[in-house]
Amino acid sequence: MNRTQATLADGREIFFYDDVARTRQVHDTRDISRPGGGSELRWDAYLGEWVAVAAARQNRTHKPATNDCPLCPSTEERATEIPQPDYDVVVFENRFPSLAGGPALPPDFAKAAIAAGEDLTTVRHPGAGRCEVVCFTPEHTTSLAQLDVRRLRTVVDAWADRTAALLAMPEVDQVYCFENRGEEIGVTLHHPHGQIYGYPFPTPRTSRMLEQARVTREATGEDLFARTLAAERAAGQRVIADNEHWTAFVPSWARWPVEIHLMPHRSVRTLPELTDDERDAFAALYLDVLQRGDRLFATPLPYISGWQQAPASAEGTDFRLHLQLFSIRRADTKLKYLAGSESGVGVFINDIPPEQMAQRLREAGETR
Amino acid sequence: MNRTQATLADGREIFFYDDVARTRQVHDTRDISRPGGGSELRWDAYLGEWVAVAAARQNRTHKPATNDCPLCPSTEERATEIPQPDYDVVVFENRFPSLAGGPALPPDFAKAAIAAGEDLTTVRHPGAGRCEVVCFTPEHTTSLAQLDVRRLRTVVDAWADRTAALLAMPEVDQVYCFENRGEEIGVTLHHPHGQIYGYPFPTPRTSRMLEQARVTREATGEDLFARTLAAERAAGQRVIADNEHWTAFVPSWARWPVEIHLMPHRSVRTLPELTDDERDAFAALYLDVLQRGDRLFATPLPYISGWQQAPASAEGTDFRLHLQLFSIRRADTKLKYLAGSESGVGVFINDIPPEQMAQRLREAGETR
Numbered sequence: 001m002n003r004t005q006a007t008l009a010d011g012r013e014i015f016f017y018d019d020v021a022r023t024r025q026v027h028d029t030r031d032i033s034r035p036g037g038g039s040e041l042r043w044d045a046y047l048g049e050w051v052a053v054a055a056a057r058q059n060r061t062h063k064p065a066t067n068d069c070p071l072c073p074s075t076e077e078r079a080t081e082i083p084q085p086d087y088d089v090v091v092f093e094n095r096f097p098s099l100a101g102g103p104a105l106p107p108d109f110a111k112a113a114i115a116a117g118e119d120l121t122t123v124r125h126p127g128a129g130r131c132e133v134v135c136f137t138p139e140h141t142t143s144l145a146q147l148d149v150r151r152l153r154t155v156v157d158a159w160a161d162r163t164a165a166l167l168a169m170p171e172v173d174q175v176y177c178f179e180n181r182g183e184e185i186g187v188t189l190h191h192p193h194g195q196i197y198g199y200p201f202p203t204p205r206t207s208r209m210l211e212q213a214r215v216t217r218e219a220t221g222e223d224l225f226a227r228t229l230a231a232e233r234a235a236g237q238r239v240i241a242d243n244e245h246w247t248a249f250v251p252s253w254a255r256w257p258v259e260i261h262l263m264p265h266r267s268v269r270t271l272p273e274l275t276d277d278e279r280d281a282f283a284a285l286y287l288d289v290l291q292r293g294d295r296l297f298a299t300p301l302p303y304i305s306g307w308q309q310a311p312a313s314a315e316g317t318d319f320r321l322h323l324q325l326f327s328i329r330r331a332d333t334k335l336k337y338l339a340g341s342e343s344g345v346g347v348f349i350n351d352i353p354p355e356q357m358a359q360r361l362r363e364a365g366e367t368r
Numbered sequence: 369m370n371r372t373q374a375t376l377a378d379g380r381e382i383f384f385y386d387d388v389a390r391t392r393q394v395h396d397t398r399d400i401s402r403p404g405g406g407s408e409l410r411w412d413a414y415l416g417e418w419v420a421v422a423a424a425r426q427n428r429t430h431k432p433a434t435n436d437c438p439l440c441p442s443t444e445e446r447a448t449e450i451p452q453p454d455y456d457v458v459v460f461e462n463r464f465p466s467l468a469g470g471p472a473l474p475p476d477f478a479k480a481a482i483a484a485g486e487d488l489t490t491v492r493h494p495g496a497g498r499c500e501v502v503c504f505t506p507e508h509t510t511s512l513a514q515l516d517v518r519r520l521r522t523v524v525d526a527w528a529d530r531t532a533a534l535l536a537m538p539e540v541d542q543v544y545c546f547e548n549r550g551e552e553i554g555v556t557l558h559h560p561h562g563q564i565y566g567y568p569f570p571t572p573r574t575s576r577m578l579e580q581a582r583v584t585r586e587a588t589g590e591d592l593f594a595r596t597l598a599a600e601r602a603a604g605q606r607v608i609a610d611n612e613h614w615t616a617f618v619p620s621w622a623r624w625p626v627e628i629h630l631m632p633h634r635s636v637r638t639l640p641e642l643t644d645d646e647r648d649a650f651a652a653l654y655l656d657v658l659q660r661g662d663r664l665f666a667t668p669l670p671y672i673s674g675w676q677q678a679p680a681s682a683e684g685t686d687f688r689l690h691l692q693l694f695s696i697r698r699a700d701t702k703l704k705y706l707a708g709s710e711s712g713v714g715v716f717i718n719d720i721p722p723e724q725m726a727q728r729l730r731e732a733g734e735t736r
Contacts (some may be wrong), residue, residue: 008684022507028469039717044594047573048580052717055724098709098717114588121599178708186705197709204714219483224413231489252489253412255419256644272443306712319508324712338664338706340546341466344674344692347622349407349466356423364649 001157008083010034012093017158019088028083039098039127041200043110045120049204050110052127054098064189066140072189073138082135089154090135091162091196098197099129102171105200107313117142128171129197134158140191143300144179145290146360149193152283158352159307160271160279162196167270167312174206174311177271182302184321185328201312209308213318221362225320229263238358241288241365245281248289250358255348258301258357260289262323269319282323289325292364296329303327369525374450384571385526387518388458396451407466407495409568411478413488417572418478420495422466426447432557439559441506450503457522458503459530459564466565469496470539473568475681493591496539498566501710502526502642508559509667512547515560520651527675528639528647530564535638535680540566542574542679545639550670552703553696570679574729577676593688596630605724609656609733613649616657618726623716624694625704626725629659631690637678638689649729650691662730664697671695 002018006026011315012035039054064070070081082090093100105125106112113123136144136155140180144152166172179194180187202210209224216224232238232249240248240260248262262285264278274282293301305325310317327335332350342346370386374394376626377407378401384392407422415434430440438449450458452503461468473493474480479493504523548555549564552663570578577592584592600617608616608628616630630653632646642650663670673693678685696704698719709715 010491016594042621043585044619044623045596045620046621047576048583049576049714049716051621052715053721054510054717054719055721059378074382074722085522100724111583114584120584121593121597174713176708176713180705180707185707186540186703187551187707190636190729197715199713199715208415208417209716212414215416215479216413216482219479224488228413228488232489235434235489252416253410253414253419256413304708304712306708308713317703326711338711339548339553339555340563340672342675343677344546344672345542345544345567345707346417346566346576347420347567349422351422353421353423 001161003161005082008032008081010095010368012095014031014082014092015086015160015162016089017154019154019241021262024084027082028079030079030083035096038100040130041105041127042126043113043123045114045123046060046192047204048110050125050201052098054127064184066332068191068364069140069189071133071135071164071193072140073335077343081133081356087135087138088151089158091158091198092132092133094131094195097131099127099131099199101126104128104130104171107201120222121319125297129167130169130196132162132196134162134196135175135191136194143181143292143294144190145287147287149280149283149287152287153279156271156274156279156283159196160274163270163309164195164272166198169198171200173313174202174271175198176203176310177305178304178360179290180304182300184302185304187347200315206314207310210317210319211312217318222268223318223320225263225268225318229265229320237355240292240358240361241285243281243285245278248285250354250361252354254357255350256326256328257336257350257352258303258325258327260293260325260361262286262289262325264321270321271307271309273321276357288365289361290363291329293325295364296360298332301327302329302364369531369641371529372452376400376449376460378463380463382450382458383526383530384452385457385459385522385529386456387522388454392452394451395449396447398447398451405462406468409473409479409493409495411491413482413491415572416478418493418569420466421681422495434670436548436556437508437557437559439501439503439557439561440508443508446736449501453504455506456519457501457505457526459526462499462501464565465497467567467605469497470496470500472496472539473541475569496568497566498534498537500530500564502530502545502562502564504560504562511549511560511662513655513662513668515655517651517655520655521647524639524642524647524651528642529656531638531677534566535566537566539568541681542567542570542640542676543677544571544676546672548672550668553672570681572681574676574682578682578685579689585686589637591686593631593686594635597688598704605723608660608726608729609653611649611653613646618722618729620722622722622725623718624696625698625720626661626664626671626693626695627722628661628693628729629690630654630657630693631688635646636689637676637687639675640688653690656733657729660729661693661695663732664728666700670693670697
């Protein structure tokens with residue numbers, strides 16, 4: 001891994017990950033300071049979850065013109081967020097973070113506050129954590145699916161390296177590396193990029209998976225994720241593609257019109273644990289899957305794709321790292337909106353049978 | 369309550385609720401049959417939730433021209449879903465239901481199946497339940513917020529009457545009466561209408577509220593909902609409006625840019641329990657709140673609004689009926705998309721402090 005660490009003019013950290021070793025001299029010449037505001041965690045006593053209130057983000061950069069892209073390399077005429085004339089992959093702290101800094105959130109903070117007589121509506125904590133931006137390429141008008149496998153591997157290394165670094169911070173419990181792609185899901189910057197969030201608590205979705213892993217272990221003596229992967233591989237009808245180290249499949253209970261999981265064959269909990277071979281194999285399979293996705297409809301697939309990783313606090317409970325990619329597109333001109341049933345009471349209704357979508361994704365590979 | 373029950377040509381039930389008593393002769397002259405397909409519940413073993421797969425809905429009516437609206441009254445030239453030349457409020461079974469018929473889903477169906485050796489990926493059940501459509505007015509180009517309070521009261525009576533009827537069906541455990549409003553959230557029919565879903569299980573959001581109600585009762589000896597309402601009324605800063613029987617407030621942990629709860633002052637679990645006075649008071653306050661919402665931005669508010677009601681199976685656990693209205697709009701031209709953090713791991717980030725939104729909604733009432 002070829003990493004260069006530097007600091008932006010306002011004190012934020014920046015990390016360059018290069019495909020091949022090189023020396024970078026980084027000097028951010030801008031006169032900028034960090035926006036104030038910060039965020040606050042509020043305890044939702046109805047659902048038992050934290051909600052982040054981040055007022056400063058309301059005025060963040062919104063769909064800038066291509067010439068104003070803050071994620072392109074800097075030129076002599078224009079200083080961007082990346083003070084280099086070129087880069088391969090770069091990660092830096094978000095200028096408008098939803099979560100930033102400490103202090104660490106004690107695991108039973110809300111419960112203890114309420115037991116101590118704190119009012120249900122005023123259980124709050126500073127918005128601790130970390131938000132970073134990951135640029136996948138210096139080219140403004142391309143996409144992750146169009147990069148070469150070497151670059152994908154560098155992206156994997158960047159994700160893994162930052163996951164390890166964030167998990168080492170006392171204020172971070174779970175690291176989510178993800179990409180929002182497409183205007184249909186609200187992407188405000190078109191330059192190919194992803195984000196990394198370090199949450200100060202196990203996220204609600206992950207907490208539920210951990211609970212079900214416990215339930216499954218108790219009921220059957222087996223690992224929820226190992227058993228699911230084995231069942232999907234045995235059934236085969238929802239498998240899209242695989243290689244020695246990974247399987248890509250549509251889960252039998254897919255809740256989105258397009259939903260794809262990439263699961264490693266070896267039980268690991270976080271990205272840093274992946275071997276070189278596993279990282280190479282992931283890069284090749286993910287590129288294949290992304291390209292299949294882009295062939296499903298008349299235009300490239302809008303999607304959310306992210307790494308489900310174990311929280312630091314979940315030691316001892318079964319969990320397996322996997323990537324979850326999903327899309328709200330259900331036809332060339334139709335989107336699946338989260339309306340009353342999904343957003344109001346949490347019941348997802350999927351109009352496309354998972355077996356049908358898996359078949360289409362398998363066929364989308366054969367046209368290459 | 370003035371109700372006329374009839375049957376559509378394909379056997380679906382239809383119910384007319386009139387502002388004043390009248391006699392209706394209903395004859396649906398169309399030659400139609402019910403689309404086949406049905407739906408299936410699949411157990412998401414990662415999250416411990418049911419997902420509905422409803423393939424037949426993929427081809428449902430999508431943004432028809434105004435002249436083809438299936439929710440307008442029928443004319444001599446055109447038979448719509450409503451075989452009457454006029455109506456006040458009408459409810460009928462959805463032609464493209466996500467859930468329909470039986471058999472009832474046993475509460476521990478998934479757990480029992482897995483304990484009995486069923487594979488995690490094949491725990492399934494027919495998509496039992498009920499889906500109905502509620503038309504609020506015969507006028508195609510208006511909205512709930514523009515109706516008079518008498519009509520709103522008839523809508524409340526229709527919701528309450530259908531809730532009682534659906535809860536009496538063995539295959540229904542929880543009834544969700546809701547409205548999706550606005551193209552921004554994917555509304556495919558513009559005629560002012562809502563929907564009623566009868567789910568065969570307690571929905572995920574409701575299950576979590578029931579769990580937190582149990583936790584709160586254990587920790588403090590108090591009712592989660594009574595305590596929250598008392599705290600919001602005492603603090604006052606997030607209260608939008610109130611009357612003798614109801615309070616409208618932005619919850620302190622609001623996860624949406626616009627989120628409004630209307631809570632009754634008396635602890636009731638479902639709509640049928642509301643008295644006449646409480647129904648009248650709700651209609652007046654809801655109309656006020658809807659009108660405030662429509663004044664927030666340059667164009668009317670797109671929203672999802674629905675009734676959180678207790679499941680039949682939740683007897684013995686604290687719960688209080690309340691209406692939850694929320695919107696993804698965060699500025700005149702900006703929407704809050706559910707992206708990676710919200711949809712991928714379940715952590716909501718709200719860019720607008722609840723106190724600020726409550727203030728704006730209070731001010732939106734003063735301009736009348």
